[in-house]
Amino acid sequence: xxxxxxxxxxxxxxxxxxxxxxxxxxxxxxxxxxxxxxxxxxxxxxxxxxxxxxxxxxxxxxxxxxxxxxxxxxxxxxxxxxxxxxxxxxxxxxxxxxxxxxxxxxxxxxxxxxxxxxxxxxxxxxxxxxxxxxxxxxxxxxxxxxxxxxxxxxxxxxxxxxxxxxxxxxxxxxxxxxxxxxxxxxxxxxxxxxxxxxxxxxxxxxxxxxxxxxxxxxxxxxxxxxxxxxxxxxxxxxxxxxxxxxxxxxxxxxxxxxxxxxxxxxxxxxxxxxxxxxxxxxxxxxxxxxxxxxxxxxxxxxxxxxxxxxxxxxxxxxxxxxxxxxxxxxxxxxxxxxxxxxxxxxxxxxxxxxxxxxxxxxxxxxxxxxxxxxxxxxxxxxxxxxxxxxxxxxxxxxxxxxxxxxxxxxxxxxxxxxxxxxxxxxxxxxxxxxxxxxxxxxxxxxxxxxxxxxxxxxxxxxxxxxxxxxxxxxxxxxxxxxxxxxxxxxxxxxxxxxxxxxxxxxxxxxxxxxxxxxxxxxxxxxxxxxxxxxxxxxxxxxxxxxxxxxxxxxxxxxxxxxxxxxxxxxxxxxxxxxxxxxxxxxxxxxxxxxxxxxxxxxxxxxxxxxxxxxxxxxxxxxxxxxxxxxxxxxxxxxxxxxxxxxxxxxxxxxxxxxxxxxxxxxxxxxxxxxxxxxxxxxxxxxxxxxxxxxxxxxxxxxxxxxxxxxxxxxxxxxxxxxxxxxxxxxxxxxxxxxxxxxxxxxxxxxxxxxxxxxxxxxxxxxxxxxxxxxxxxxxxxxxxxxxxxxxxxxxxxxxxxxxxxxxxxxxxxxxxxxxxxxxx
Numbered sequence: 001x002x003x004x005x006x007x008x009x010x011x012x013x014x015x016x017x018x019x020x021x022x023x024x025x026x027x028x029x030x031x032x033x034x035x036x037x038x039x040x041x042x043x044x045x046x047x048x049x050x051x052x053x054x055x056x057x058x059x060x061x062x063x064x065x066x067x068x069x070x071x072x073x074x075x076x077x078x079x080x081x082x083x084x085x086x087x088x089x090x091x092x093x094x095x096x097x098x099x100x101x102x103x104x105x106x107x108x109x110x111x112x113x114x115x116x117x118x119x120x121x122x123x124x125x126x127x128x129x130x131x132x133x134x135x136x137x138x139x140x141x142x143x144x145x146x147x148x149x150x151x152x153x154x155x156x157x158x159x160x161x162x163x164x165x166x167x168x169x170x171x172x173x174x175x176x177x178x179x180x181x182x183x184x185x186x187x188x189x190x191x192x193x194x195x196x197x198x199x200x201x202x203x204x205x206x207x208x209x210x211x212x213x214x215x216x217x218x219x220x221x222x223x224x225x226x227x228x229x230x231x232x233x234x235x236x237x238x239x240x241x242x243x244x245x246x247x248x249x250x251x252x253x254x255x256x257x258x259x260x261x262x263x264x265x266x267x268x269x270x271x272x273x274x275x276x277x278x279x280x281x282x283x284x285x286x287x288x289x290x291x292x293x294x295x296x297x298x299x300x301x302x303x304x305x306x307x308x309x310x311x312x313x314x315x316x317x318x319x320x321x322x323x324x325x326x327x328x329x330x331x332x333x334x335x336x337x338x339x340x341x342x343x344x345x346x347x348x349x350x351x352x353x354x355x356x357x358x359x360x361x362x363x364x365x366x367x368x369x370x371x372x373x374x375x376x377x378x379x380x381x382x383x384x385x386x387x388x389x390x391x392x393x394x395x396x397x398x399x400x401x402x403x404x405x406x407x408x409x410x411x412x413x414x415x416x417x418x419x420x421x422x423x424x425x426x427x428x429x430x431x432x433x434x435x436x437x438x439x440x441x442x443x444x445x446x447x448x449x450x451x452x453x454x455x456x457x458x459x460x461x462x463x464x465x466x467x468x469x470x471x472x473x474x475x476x477x478x479x480x481x482x483x484x485x486x487x488x489x490x491x492x493x494x495x496x497x498x499x500x501x502x503x504x505x506x507x508x509x510x511x512x513x514x515x516x517x518x519x520x521x522x523x524x525x526x527x528x529x530x531x532x533x534x535x536x537x538x539x540x541x542x543x544x545x546x547x548x549x550x551x552x553x554x555x556x557x558x559x560x561x562x563x564x565x566x567x568x569x570x571x572x573x574x575x576x577x578x579x580x581x582x583x584x585x586x587x588x589x590x591x592x593x594x595x596x597x598x599x600x601x602x603x604x605x606x607x608x609x610x611x612x613x614x615x616x617x618x619x620x621x622x623x624x625x626x627x628x629x630x631x632x633x634x635x636x637x638x639x640x641x642x643x644x645x646x647x648x649x650x651x652x653x654x655x656x657x658x659x660x661x662x663x664x665x666x667x668x669x670x671x672x673x674x675x676x677x678x679x680x681x682x683x684x685x686x687x688x689x690x691x692x693x694x695x696x697x698x699x700x701x702x703x704x705x706x707x708x709x710x711x712x713x714x715x716x717x718x719x720x721x722x723x724x725x726x727x728x729x730x731x732x733x734x735x736x737x738x739x740x741x742x743x744x745x746x747x748x749x750x751x752x753x754x755x756x757x758x759x760x761x762x763x764x765x766x767x768x769x770x771x772x773x774x775x776x777x778x779x780x781x782x783x784x785x786x787x788x789x790x791x792x793x794x795x796x797x798x799x800x801x802x803x804x805x806x807x808x809x810x811x812x813x814x815x816x817x818x819x820x821x822x823x824x
Contacts, residue, residue: 009057013439034325040386043391047388065329068332079448153267180207209231327362335373383432385429426440507802535806540605549789549792560583632785696742
């Protein structure tokens with residue numbers, strides 16, 4: 001099958017009966033996405049991988065996308081490494097997984113790089129495809145309510161829509177209803193009926209009054225209008241009859257507390273929810289914008305998802321109609337946002353877009369593990385179904401119900417059987433625009449897929465993609481009266497200012513004497529204050545212990561990490577490495593301040609509440625786990641491991657001693673081996689030399705005997721006596737045999753001597769090699785990082801620490817000097 005210009009390459013056909021992948025490639029017409037798609041499959045089915053592949057193909061086609069990522073899996077869209085080098089993969093390797101497989105992070109990175117190279121090659125993809133993917137669109141990860149990624153401002157969500165109120169009254173009222181329901185849910189007013197709830201009716205009318213007049217709203221204005229609405233009646237009742245002023249004040253307080261909370265400040269900063277800017281860069285380049293929501297609670301996620309979809313819908317209605325795919329909206333896990341029975345604020349707007357977005361060229365892709373938890377009416381609006389392995393028969397039944405609603409006349413029994421045969425990364429593709437369904441095995445994803453990324457990894461992944469913010473909005477303050485701070489001329493407060501929520505507080509002891517601070521106050525104490533005032537200033541302090549276990553080397557080490565955060569004005573990321581200080585003994589901290597001490601305001605920590613502190617504590621642990629490793633110097637050849645604290649010189653001495661011992665042991669083994677061989681040969685030589693002496697004596701005797709017999713024969717001939725010729729021949733033969741024995745023995749001695757010399761030469765050569773071998777091992781030292789398991793990282797202290805200062809009144813000013821020494 002040939003590929004057309006706007007086709008998505010999804011994989012290759014798969015035969016369910018033979019359980020084998022075929023050679024035919026499977027393509028999907030991207031314009032068919034305007035009738036939307038559902039991707040479903042249980043954990044491990046390959047559902048997320050298929051979603052990544054579709055987004056990769058959209059990027060290659062220049063189609064912008066908004067990606068809603070509740071768990072963190074879709075941040076993997078930014079992990080494309082065209083060179084496929086192990087060092088590119090290494091920062092994203094799961095260290096726990098590597099340990100479970102008993103391999104180093106470096107080895108795991110090499111394995112991943114090789115796996116991706118081979119997998120892409122089998123899919124017919126290579127470096128050029130990865131480079132094209134990298135350059136096709138701009139990538140960014142947004143983190144609403146946090147500045148770990150690019151923050152998002154929700155202010156635009158309350159702005160008057162650009163479309164006409166009169167022409168779009170129904171849809172705009174639906175948008176207001178969804179927005180108000182989400183906002184009330186965020187402040188704790190949930191499960192309400194928009195027709196019955198006074199809060200909902202009041203806020204909806206405030207929105208409608210403003211938008212009809214083309215006026216923008218923000219939260220501050222909204223709160224002011226709750227107290228003094230721009231209308232006198234609601235229905236036939238006067239405003240105070242319908243919603244008394246006291247009750248409106250309580251609602252205003254709830255909204256103001258939410259707005260004034262430090263943790264909400266980052267909701268008002270960063271990129272506005274301007275969908276045009278989110279989909280295209282200022283230069284017109286398409287963007288893939290990932291909205292990472294894993295750090296939010298359920299109410300915050302619902303609030304943001306509702307605002308995002310309302311913003312998409314409002315933008316959509318300002319666009320001209322389109323027959324092809326203009327933009328893609330991908331929701332990685334729709335569970336909870338489009339339920340079958342409940343009616344959360346996100347549901348109606350998603351259903352509305354499923355019905356209307358096609359006309360504007362906006363394609364929705366909804367992914368879920370459990371079809372049973374999704375409204376079948378929503379499922380029936382999808383024209384494309386990508387079905388993977390399902391967990392339960394109930395899921396399969398719900399999915400088939402939705403499929404029959406979308407494509408009446410489908411063979412339910414046949415689909416039931418096919419779904420039951422699906423394996424990992426095998427999907428059933430049913431497209432109402434095609435004449436028949438097909439099964440396929442997904443191609444290899446071009447992006448590296450290590451799994452969900454944590455919030456602490458978001459800055460690095462954004463840096464990898466060179467993502468940048470384009471807009472910033474200043475946070476707004478609450479509008480209701482609050483307690484005034486002391487005048488600037490006074491020295492702080494008489495009681496410590498508490499942070500929002502329950503945050504533990506401790507006091508650092510005074511451990512610096514007055515004599516130490518003389519120089520800092522001009523060499524003498526000011527006359528007006530011979531006895532200084534104590535002033536406490538607050539910082540956030542955390543201390544953790546990490547236990548590092550290297551069982552292979554029988555090493556267990558403990559390290560302490562201590563951080564001091566003296567300023568934090570917004571909820572989000574802390575650069576922990578720049579906050580590190582020397583450890584302290586938690587037992588030295590005190591629970592009460594010094595008598596008559598004063599306390600500075602905690603404006604330096606205005607972005608901190610109990611929730612933020614808990615999030616920071618989790619981030620701190622995660623930072624230690626991911627970045628703080630124990631460095632072991634290892635000489636595997638010598639079996640020497642340098643624990644932390646061992647100097648280079650001491651480590652070298654350890655290596656020298658180990659090399660000396662191993663060399664001596666090997667020399668002794670070689671000497672013993674060759675000594676045994678030499679002894680055997682020398683014994684054999686001695687025996688042969690003794691044998692040769694005997695042979696020589698025998699030869700001399702035989703020669704004398706032969707000569708004597710010859711003389712006897714000559715005399716016999718002269719005297720006429722008869723002598724036996726055979727006897728003479730026998731003597732000669734015996735002499736020849738004796739001579740042969742001597743020659744054979746001499747040859748054997750020569751061979752034995754040569755063997756002895758050869759073995760001695762081999763011994764000398766091997767001993768020389770041994771000496772060189774162990775001399776070469778000194779430099780074979782590697783550093784092996786050891787990470788602590790998260791379960792082995794213990795928080796000793798994390799909370800508010802009040803640090804003591806000496807305060808001297810000098811003229812109209814106060815001189816403030818630390819009354820503590822850290823780390824003593």
